Amino acid sequence: MLQVTDLQAKYDTLQVLWDVSLNVSDGEFVALIGPNGAGKTSTLRAIAGLVKPMGGEIQFIGEPIGGLPAHQISRLGISFVTEDLDLFERMSVRDNLILGAYNRRRDKGHIKKSLDYILDLFPVFAQREKQLAGTLSGGERKMLAIGRGLMSAPRLILVDEPSLGLAPKLVLAVFEALRELHQRGVTILLVEQNVNSTLHLVDRGYVLEHGRIVLEGNSADLLDNTYLQETYLGTEEIPV
């Protein structure tokens, strides 16, 4: 579904991605992992159209999308839940969700169906549709951002570090929500630093270091990989 080939990207004069290639198939749950500053977020930004790639190709359902403006990429069916969430803080939960379906704003039936779907997925919002997004707690904000990303019924959702800044219990709740989504058939590309729990969650993973893909494979294989174990996992396993 998504095919990234030899992607290069830079900020001003500083190149941050070299020959990044990855693909995500329909219905898959794929993770992009690696240390801080490896270029994970930049990869997602390039796919979503927030950063213009300077080389390589990005294909989505057979169409080249590299370099298109973000709102057009969103219209093609890619949602991006950023690290900062980018919620509309001074609007209600409901309005945030409704704007999530902006691409299909004329389809009232779709909006209603999506709202019901999100409220079913995240029951915390059921009684609080009128609350301002800025007054939600950290975990709720992440869920709202994911919910907003799902409102347009995207074909692919990109999620950037959902565990960032959350208490371990809430991280589990967010991961649980992602697992649930995957089971409902949503295709997900997840960026995470939390290597161990991420690999227990996803089908496949790519490891990004210094702007290059250094490893890729099924999550089971990656968990067994000696290099990955030594670098990221240490000896103790924390079960999820």
Place this chain on the structure above:
Amino acid sequence: MMAGGLALLFGVMNICNFAHGELYIIGAYLAYFAHVTFGLNPILAILVATLGSFIAGVLVEKVFFSTLRKRSKTDWVMNAFLVTLGISVMFQNGAQLVWGVKYRGITQYWEGNIQITPRMAIAADRAIAFLISIGAIILLWWFMRKTTLGKAIRAVSQNERGAMLVGIDLNRIHTLTFALGSMLAGLGGASLLSLIPAYPFAGVKPNIRSWFVVTVVGLGNVGGSIAGGFIVGLLESLAYYFLGQGWQDVASLVMLMVLLLLKPSGLFGSEVKGVLER
């Protein structure tokens, strides 16, 4: 109402529009020509002027700000402000060149007075202008709160990246916002034509006054600017009545100074996007 348009522009687009007064005169001129030259009835003339200033707003945004946005990445607030000053000077002198310095006014749209108490009456004209502005504000409020397009405008003002990611085309929203702001200014100019005639520099005073209101309530606060308009208007009338003619500006300026000293973010202090962040 004018202040409302200004607040909208500032809140959403981060433009300190000093050419707002010129959009006000476009409305006034259009209403004059429609009403006097083409003999349209007042309602139609005001509608034509409103629509015309909306279109003028689209043109100004496309020609100046769209172009500027592509080129200027840093210092947007300052650059946009300078551009509005330039537009203002160009327009004032352009209007002088084309239409001359002649005052083009009308004595009244509608005849008659409305008796409020046996001893107090207001001209029907003023009453109708007032009703028009209230109506426009209610419509604007409804549009911004209840329609998807209005919500999209607010979304852009709150988080541009979030707005882009849900599929909102920023360029379209920027143009629409500027046109809406221009439309409000033009509507103001058109409905007050009988009080303030159209001439090239007629926009200066309303412009300063709406800046004043916007500063009092807090930059970028659309709802507050309505209340602010009343506050400033009442204060000036009181000063006029109790202190005498000429004192009304003193009173309002003193209030502004005191306010800026005590509460720099304005009476209803919404956080100022842009200026504080950059």
